[in-house]
Amino acid sequence: MNHLPFKLDRRQFLGSSVATAGGLFLGTVWHSELSAQFGRPAPAVVPDAFIHIGADDIVTLIIHKPEVGQGTETSIAMLLAEELDCDWDKVRTVFAPVDAVYGAPFQGTVGSMAIRTSWMPMRMTGAAGREMLIQAAATQWGIDPYRCRTGNSLVTDIETNESLSYGSLAEAASTLEVPDNPRLKEASEFNLLGTPVKRRDTAVKINGQAQYGIDISLPGMVYAVLARCPVPGGTLLSFDVSATKAVPGVLDVIEVPQGVAVIADNTWAAISGRRVLQVLWDEGENATLNSTDISAHLHELVSQPGVVALDKGDADTAREATVKTVEARYEVPYLAHAPMEPLNSVARVNAETCDVWTGTQMPGIAHLSAVQACGLPADQVNIHSQYVGGGFGSRGGGPLVAESVEIAKQLGGVPVKLLWTREDDLQHDRFRPVSCVQFNAGVDASGIPVSWKGTVACSSFMGLRDGIDRESISGLAELAYDFPYVHFQYHEPGITVPTNYWRSVGLSQNTFFAESFIDELAVQAGMDSVDYRRTLLADNPRLLAVLNLAAEKVGWNGPPPNGRFRGVAVMNGFGSFNAQIVEISLEAEQVHVHRVVSAIDCGSVINPAGVVQQVQSAIVYGLSAALRGEITFEQGRVQQTNLHQYEPLRLKEMPVVEVHIVASDAAPGGVGELGTPAIAPAVTNAIFSATGKRLRRLPIDLA
Amino acid sequence: MAIISFTLNGNVETIDVVPDMPLLWALRDTLGLTGTKFGCGIAQCGACTVHLDGAPVRSCVLPVTAVNGRNITTIEGLPADIGSSVQRAWQDVDVPQCGYCQSGQIMSATALLSVNANPTDTEINSAMNGNICRCGTYQVIREAIHRAADYIADNELASNSLATNALEKNEDEAGGAV
Numbered sequence: 118m119n120h121l122p123f124k125l126d127r128r129q130f131l132g133s134s135v136a137t138a139g140g141l142f143l144g145t146v147w148h149s150e151l152s153a154q155f156g157r158p159a160p161a162v163v164p165d166a167f168i169h170i171g172a173d174d175i176v177t178l179i180i181h182k183p184e185v186g187q188g189t190e191t192s193i194a195m196l197l198a199e200e201l202d203c204d205w206d207k208v209r210t211v212f213a214p215v216d217a218v219y220g221a222p223f224q225g226t227v228g229s230m231a232i233r234t235s236w237m238p239m240r241m242t243g244a245a246g247r248e249m250l251i252q253a254a255a256t257q258w259g260i261d262p263y264r265c266r267t268g269n270s271l272v273t274d275i276e277t278n279e280s281l282s283y284g285s286l287a288e289a290a291s292t293l294e295v296p297d298n299p300r301l302k303e304a305s306e307f308n309l310l311g312t313p314v315k316r317r318d319t320a321v322k323i324n325g326q327a328q329y330g331i332d333i334s335l336p337g338m339v340y341a342v343l344a345r346c347p348v349p350g351g352t353l354l355s356f357d358v359s360a361t362k363a364v365p366g367v368l369d370v371i372e373v374p375q376g377v378a379v380i381a382d383n384t385w386a387a388i389s390g391r392r393v394l395q396v397l398w399d400e401g402e403n404a405t406l407n408s409t410d411i412s413a414h415l416h417e418l419v420s421q422p423g424v425v426a427l428d429k430g431d432a433d434t435a436r437e438a439t440v441k442t443v444e445a446r447y448e449v450p451y452l453a454h455a456p457m458e459p460l461n462s463v464a465r466v467n468a469e470t471c472d473v474w475t476g477t478q479m480p481g482i483a484h485l486s487a488v489q490a491c492g493l494p495a496d497q498v499n500i501h502s503q504y505v506g507g508g509f510g511s512r513g514g515g516p517l518v519a520e521s522v523e524i525a526k527q528l529g530g531v532p533v534k535l536l537w538t539r540e541d542d543l544q545h546d547r548f549r550p551v552s553c554v555q556f557n558a559g560v561d562a563s564g565i566p567v568s569w570k571g572t573v574a575c576s577s578f579m580g581l582r583d584g585i586d587r588e589s590i591s592g593l594a595e596l597a598y599d600f601p602y603v604h605f606q607y608h609e610p611g612i613t614v615p616t617n618y619w620r621s622v623g624l625s626q627n628t629f630f631a632e633s634f635i636d637e638l639a640v641q642a643g644m645d646s647v648d649y650r651r652t653l654l655a656d657n658p659r660l661l662a663v664l665n666l667a668a669e670k671v672g673w674n675g676p677p678p679n680g681r682f683r684g685v686a687v688m689n690g691f692g693s694f695n696a697q698i699v700e701i702s703l704e705a706e707q708v709h710v711h712r713v714v715s716a717i718d719c720g721s722v723i724n725p726a727g728v729v730q731q732v733q734s735a736i737v738y739g740l741s742a743a744l745r746g747e748i749t750f751e752q753g754r755v756q757q758t759n760l761h762q763y764e765p766l767r768l769k770e771m772p773v774v775e776v777h778i779v780a781s782d783a784a785p786g787g788v789g790e791l792g793t794p795a796i797a798p799a800v801t802n803a804i805f806s807a808t809g810k811r812l813r814r815l816p817i818d819l820a
Numbered sequence: 821m822a823i824i825s826f827t828l829n830g831n832v833e834t835i836d837v838v839p840d841m842p843l844l845w846a847l848r849d850t851l852g853l854t855g856t857k858f859g860c861g862i863a864q865c866g867a868c869t870v871h872l873d874g875a876p877v878r879s880c881v882l883p884v885t886a887v888n889g890r891n892i893t894t895i896e897g898l899p900a901d902i903g904s905s906v907q908r909a910w911q912d913v914d915v916p917q918c919g920y921c922q923s924g925q926i927m928s929a930t931a932l933l934s935v936n937a938n939p940t941d942t943e944i945n946s947a948m949n950g951n952i953c954r955c956g957t958y959q960v961i962r963e964a965i966h967r968a969a970d971y972i973a974d975n976e977l978a979s980n981s982l983a984t985n986a987l988e989k990n991e992d993e994a995g996g997a998v
């Protein structure tokens with residue numbers, strides 16, 4: 118994929134590679150829909166945002182969602198190409214620059230929303246283009262447009278069988294008015310959507326040619342690493358540069374608001390220079406922060422009343438129906454994102470312009486943050502989005518970009534590449550928050566919950582609304598089961614460790630909490646864990662259907678293979694549904710996950726091959742965290758320094774993952790995060806069935 | 821500083837860098853070959869895997885002095901025969917997601933298949949265990965390595981039968997002397 122230069126002059130950016138001038142640039146009707154979602158006014162229609170058809174028949178599709186591995190370069194292109202009815206083999210894709218038309222300032226990919234927010238707008242755009250091309254052909258032939266059909270970048274007159282290519286019609290079509298309400302295809306007419314389409318980015322990702330942010334090289338570019346206070350919230354007191362300046366290759370040492378930057382003529386020199394840099398920090402209020410105290414604080418909070426987050430149903434009726442009360446307390450640690458490509462950002466700032474080259478999930482936020490840091494007008498600041506070597510929530514764009522711009526500001530127009538080493542990444546990530554929950558369920562005579570109550574303490578990074586953090590209670594208070602009485606209270610624990618989105622966000626811990634506790638209730642009721650959930654899901658047919666499918670595929674009715682044990686968990690989120698059943702074995706206090714059967718309903722499927730990839734990926738991500746993921750603090754510092762102490766799943770440990778998709782013509786749901794939440798409880802529930810031991814804390818510790 | 825001379829993807833390169841610079845940074849910053857990736861810097865993730873005289877090594881911990889006079893192969897110079905079978909298999913099953921680990925995965929897989937043309941799952945596990953993929957592509961990596969092994973076998977069959985044909989032809993021309 119090519120990368121757009123910074124000015125949003127589409128003719129110019131396409132110019133070099135679009136063989137001929139002119140052609141059809143096509144805009145879209147999507148803004149109002151997206152804007153409504155964010156409650157913002159619609160920008161003026163820009164009529165050339167997504168599609169360009171060259172006279173040479175090459176169709177260029179402009180992809181406004183960054184490719185972080187989730188396959189948007191392919192899936193967004195499929196949405197446009199399907200309705201445009203163009204020849205897939207003559208499609209080319211480029212990344213969009215930052216612009217309101219692409220959703221800025223919220224332009225980006227987050228919350229498994231890329232497809233959900235693009236499904237209708239991109240199809241409408243493609244369909245509008247198709248109608249304009251038909252109109253152009255009909256006018257040229259002097260016939261009624263109804264006589265025309267399209268396919269493979271051709272408009273054909275069904276009476277004469279004559280055809281005109283899109284390329285030959287593009288110029289004329291571009292002068293026509295964009296139709297307001299183009300006809301969309303019925304699902305039965307789809308050629309691309311719903312079929313397994315090969316990723317467009319594979320070729321460059323197997324020969325070293327794909328350009329990630331870390332690969333950017335500019336003439337005269339220098340390299341930087343930054344010394345930051347190891348304790349969150351600490352500030353710089355003083356520093357001594359003499360040893361650093363003696364390191365060959367080190368060019369300068371400069372102070373920026375975020376710390377002390379070592380500038381060098383190569384990465385290694387910068388790293389070596391920082392190693393000998395003497396810095397004094399005021400470590401501030403977190404100087405003695407440690408994980409034992411944090412945990413104790415959360416446990417203390419959940420035993421006290423908090424802010425009522427949800428109170429639904431009739432408490433009195435529930436109390437009367439309660440035959441028995443079940444209580445349990447669960448807890449999860451901080452988690453780092455550890456994307457494979459450590460964070461990095463190249464910045465160049467001079468008197469007139471600021472340019473940033475980086476791989477980011479949120480180019481819009483990156484832009485805002487660069488504007489703020491450099492102080493130049495927004496239209497003189499350009500973000501050049503690159504391929505992203507994994508995001509998972511870590512690449513929001515803001516603080517990283519600000520750091521690089523602050524450094525570049527002092528370098529008088531010399532471009533600088535700021536690299537976070539893996540040590541920086543684990544030490545200074547914004548973590549998935551710690552969370553602790555105290556459950557209290559009332560069950561009736563048959564063991565079915567009549568009340569679902571609890572108190573949760575979890576850091577908020579999105580800000581409180583009426584004293585409540587929505588992510589902290591999603592999938593916990595608001596959950597897939599419909600219990601007669603639900604009452605949840607919330608505490609913001611007031612810890613100043615930076616936290617952030619992490620693949621599947623609140624559901625990453627809350628599904629572990631809720632699905633483990635449901636399993637406890639099933640045991641109390643003396644019921645099979647799948648049957649118990651079936652009973653509870655009678656009114657949630659889509660979730661029930663994936664549960665049934667997973668149970669069937671794993672062979673739940675029969676016993677597991679010798680020495681193996683099964684566990685189940687279900688999850689409803691991102692507009693999709695997931696049931697996971699795992700088979701594990703235990704050996705010397707180690708759990709081996711052999712098989713994961715994952716059934717999903719994500720509504721209409723764009724690219725089934727992509728869906729399978731994403732579900733497998735999300736399961737590995739969740740399993741890594743369940744088995745070993747934990748960031749701890751001691752003396753205010755993160756104790757895990759590198760991947761040997763924060764070790765993701767390795768190939769040897771990879772279970773066989775089977776993904777089964779329930780056919781659906783509902784609107785698409787998200788899939789990027791879908792597989793993550795249910796894997797941890799499925800495994801710990803399997804451990805319970807193997808050992809009778811209920812694990813109420815992650816990561817899994819069998820000792 | 822140290823003058824280091826080595827063969828890189830078939831060409832002799834001479835660089836002048838500090839002796840303790842890991843090969844990774846010499847490749848990426850000094851020589852501009854960015855296909856080899858940085859992931860951890862401590863030999864834990866395999867993103868920086870290159871071949872040293874044909875064997876897989878982690879270039880992030882290999883001081884550049886250690887490659888003086890030796891042969892280095894990176895993803896940009898992947899050996900034609902086995903390497904292209906691996907890439908073809910990778911393409912067939914669409915292994916990469918974010919793709920960042922894949923240079924390292926492919927270098928490790930190619931090194932494995934060069935010494936073991938038909939590895940078992942267990943052999944794949946141990947050869948590939950040092951390569952982390954944070955996107956979780958492990959299942960398709962396994963599949964792709966088996967597929968690459970098939971392609972290599974097919975290629976050998978084809979070249980053997982070419983050789984056999986050539987041999988038979990020679991024998992015919994020699995008047996059938998056996």
Ligand code: FES
Pocket residue numbers: 857858859860861862863864865866867868869878879880881
């Ligand atoms: S960067 Fe060399 S093994 Fe991770």
Ligand code: FES
Pocket residue numbers: 186457506507915916917918919920921922952953954955956957
């Ligand atoms: S494909 Fe993303 S880390 Fe492997």
